[in-house]
Every structure is written in C-alpha cells, then in structure tokens.
Amino acid sequence: MLSEQTRTIVKSTAPVLAEHGKTITTVFYSNMFEAHPELLNIFNQANQKQGRQQTALANTVYAAAVHIDNLEAILPAVEQIAHKHVSLGVKAEHYPIVGEYLLKAIKEVLGDAATDEIINAWAEAYGVIADVFINMENGMYKEAETQENGWSFFKDFTIARKVKESENITSFYLKPADGKNVPSYEAGQYITVRLAIPGEEFLFNRQYSLSQASRPDEFRISVKREADNDPNGMVSVYLHENMNEGDTIEVSAPAGEFVLDTKRETPVAFVSGGVGITPMMSMFETVATQTPERPVSFLHAARNETLHAFDKDVQKYVATMDNAKYKTLYSDEPQGYITREILEDMVDASGEVYVCGPVPFMEKMISELRALGMSDEQIHYEFFGPAVALQSV
Numbered sequence: 001m002l003s004e005q006t007r008t009i010v011k012s013t014a015p016v017l018a019e020h021g022k023t024i025t026t027v028f029y030s031n032m033f034e035a036h037p038e039l040l041n042i043f044n045q046a047n048q049k050q051g052r053q054q055t056a057l058a059n060t061v062y063a064a065a066v067h068i069d070n071l072e073a074i075l076p077a078v079e080q081i082a083h084k085h086v087s088l089g090v091k092a093e094h095y096p097i098v099g100e101y102l103l104k105a106i107k108e109v110l111g112d113a114a115t116d117e118i119i120n121a122w123a124e125a126y127g128v129i130a131d132v133f134i135n136m137e138n139g140m141y142k143e144a145e146t147q148e149n150g151w152s153f154f155k156d157f158t159i160a161r162k163v164k165e166s167e168n169i170t171s172f173y174l175k176p177a178d179g180k181n182v183p184s185y186e187a188g189q190y191i192t193v194r195l196a197i198p199g200e201e202f203l204f205n206r207q208y209s210l211s212q213a214s215r216p217d218e219f220r221i222s223v224k225r226e227a228d229n230d231p232n233g234m235v236s237v238y239l240h241e242n243m244n245e246g247d248t249i250e251v252s253a254p255a256g257e258f259v260l261d262t263k264r265e266t267p268v269a270f271v272s273g274g275v276g277i278t279p280m281m282s283m284f285e286t287v288a289t290q291t292p293e294r295p296v297s298f299l300h301a302a303r304n305e306t307l308h309a310f311d312k313d314v315q316k317y318v319a320t321m322d323n324a325k326y327k328t329l330y331s332d333e334p335q336g337y338i339t340r341e342i343l344e345d346m347v348d349a350s351g352e353v354y355v356c357g358p359v360p361f362m363e364k365m366i367s368e369l370r371a372l373g374m375s376d377e378q379i380h381y382e383f384f385g386p387a388v389a390l391q392s393v
C-alpha cells in the first residue's frame with residue numbers, strides 16, 4: 001500500500017511528466033534498447049522508428065498514476081494491453097527493466113526538478129502499476145496453457161496453404177507443426193507471428209487478426225503486402241515473397257478483446273476499410289454459421305476491384321442467410337465513399353456495429369455512427385497498431 005504522501009506526489013507530478021511525455025519516452029527507449037538490445041526481439045522496431053509505441057506505454061503509466069487511489073478504474077484498459085503483451089510474450093522479469101529506464105529518463109529530462117522524493121514516489125507507484133499488469137498477464141498465460149490444445153509464448157506452425165485473396169492480400173493457412181489441433185478462439189481475436197528475417201539482427205513480431213471462424217485444425221491470417229519502402233512492411237513483404245507452403249513460423253495463442261458477442265440476437269453490422277476486413281470475415285462467418293437468422297450487414301470500402309478481398313466468400317454466406325445485406329464501395333470511383341446516408345441504410349442503429357480499418361476511416365465511421373444516434377456501447381472498433389492513436393476519437 002502506498003503512503004498518502006507518495007500518492008499525493010505522484011498525482012501532482014503526473015501532469016508534468018505527461019507534458020514532457022515525448023522527450024522522456026524517447027530518452028527512455030533509446031537508453032533501454034542500448035542497455036538491453038535483446039528487447040528489440042519483442043518490440044516492433046517500425047513503431048519505435050515512428051515514435052508511436054513510445055507515447056503509448058508512458059502515457060499509460062501517467063494515466064494509471066492519476067488513478068493510483070483506485071486502480072480498479074484502469075482495469076479495462078489494462079486488459080486490452082495485457083492481451084497484447086501476452087500475445088508478444090512479455091514476461092514479469094521485463095517490468096523492472098522498463099521501470100528502471102523510465103525512472104532514469106524522468107530524472108534525466110526533468111533534471112533538478114526531479115528530487116529524490118519525487119523519483120522514489122514514482123518508483124513505488126510504478127511497482128504497484130506493474131503488479132497489476134503482471135498479475136493479469138500471469139492469469140492469461142495460465143488460462144492459455146490450460147485451454148485444450150493451448151500453449152503460452154510461441155509455438156511452431158507450418159504454412160499449410162497460401163492463397164491470394166486480392167492484388168495485395170494473401171491468406172496463410174497455419175497448422176501446428178506437432179500435428180495437434182488448435183485451441184478454439186473468439187471471432188475477432190489475433191495472433192502474433194514471430195519471424196527471423198535473414199540479415200536482420202532481431203526477431204520481428206506482428207499481430208494479425210484470424211480471418212476465419214474458429215476451426216479445430218487450423219488458423220488463417222490474411223496479410224496485406226505493404227510497400228517495399230514502408231518500415232512497417234518488412235514482415236508483410238517477407239511473408240508474401242519468401243514464406244511458402246511447408247515453411248515453419250512461430251505463432252502465439254489467440255488473444256484480444258475486440259470480439260463478436262455471440263450471445264446477442266440484435267442486428268449486427270460489420271464496417272471495414274481495406275485489410276480491416278480480416279477480423280470482420282471471422283465475425284461474419286461466425287454469425288453465418290452459428291446464428292444465420294440474425295439480421296446482419298457487411299459494408300466494406302476498398303480502393304478498387306483488384307484490391308477487394310473476399311468478395312465471393314461474403315457473397316456465398318449472404319446467399320445462405322435470411323437477413324443479410326452486403327455492399328462494397330470503391331474509393332477510386334466517383335462517390336466511392338461510405339457516407340452517413342449509406343451507413344443509415346446499412347446499419348440498424350438499434351444493434352451493434354463493429355468497425356475496423358485505417359485510422360482516418362475509423363474516425364470518420366465512428367463519428368458518423370454517433371451522429372446516427374449510436375452509443376459508445378454499441379460501437380466496437382479496433383485499429384491495427386498502438387491503440388493510443390484512437391484515444392482522441
């Protein structure tokens with residue numbers, strides 16, 4: 001239990017740290033990776049280059065500090081992050097390293113203003129916050145290990161099939177290399193793929209949504225090939241160009257809480273942009289096979305026909321359901337955008353909506369759906385990348 005004095009210091013200095021957030025975290029990461037380069041096997045180096053993850057981690061520590069009297073309040077946020085940590089194999093022993101370098105960076109940036117009293121208070125608070133994460137993550141690892149066919153950390157999978165879905169999206173069907181089945185998962189969950197790329201010093205991790213409903217014997221991910229010069233593209237280009245049927249990759253167990261609520265019978269709409277279609281495929285297929293009478297609509301935005309994945313699969317399911325609507329818009333064509341009128345026509349505002357796509361797309365869709373009277377409880381979304389990017393929505 002933190003003392004009253006420690007809590008007061010932490011709460012009153014949190015805004016100062018947040019103000020210097022970017023500088024502190026840049027110093028923090030560069031010193032930490034210099035001393036512990038092995039952590040680059042876990043962190044996404046492209047996110048590091050773009051400064052995205054920097055802000056996410058430290059901002060969360062400050063936000064948690066503000067709630068230090070009542071850490072229960074941050075549990076929902078912790079859960080989402082813990083899913084990501086567990087999917088990446090973050091361990092309890094990593095927390096003191098992050099804590100040490102975060103505190104050193106605070107000291108370095110704030111200089112004399114960071115008195116010993118302040119630093120000690122933050123060290124204590126970080127310990128408490130880290131424990132909340134560690135406990136939740138340990139619970140998740142245990143659950144993953146005890147689930148039928150489950151495992152924790154990484155396991156070898158074989159690429160069973162590679163199928164081109166559009167000009168830039170290819171599906172990889174993955175089966176456990178030990179011949180076992182896979183654990184069941186919720187529609188919308190993701191896995192992490194871990195790769196050693198020849199010539200690169202560190203391992204690469206990327207999360208990909210599972211793009212089909214849970215099946216006993218395989219996972220499917222559908223990967224968009226990014227541009228060659230995009231630092232985020234390293235893995236997707238390597239997968240497209242160099243990974244073939246029969247090759248082995250490491251995979252972590254399904255995680256994530258952007259999932260379809262299968263208990264509901266209310267109308268449900270799936271709205272996606274580009275490769276954001278992947279978790280929607282898993283959700284849509286789940287509705288089609290488990291509750292085909294549920295009113296459902298599938299609304300998708302692609303640049304053009306050649307970049308449009310899964311069209312035939314969606315059509316096939318629509319044909320088997322009583323109450324399904326499907327529409328795709330191509331942004332290369334005039335009036336090719338999803339407008340409020342289209343949303344009004346396709347999305348039943350009394351039900352649930354799941355949105356996934358690039359950030360500007362999501363921001364637009366979420367604000368239009370709110371304008372149609374949908375509440376935040378009805379609008380579910382996930383953005384690929386650090387979730388912090390959407391906090392302003």
Ligand code: HEM
Nearest residue numbers: 042043044047053056057060061094095098130385386387
């Ligand atoms: C991602 C917070 C400790 C490794 C994140 C994200 C947040 C966060 C907010 C972004 C989540 C998202 O994208 O949805 C924290 C907090 C920590 C902590 C508050 C301490 C209390 C750690 C530790 C490690 C770690 C100890 C491992 C050394 C990662 C990695 C990512 C991540 C690898 C994925 C993003 C990327 O690769 O760039 N964390 N984290 N975190 N965290 Fe943590």
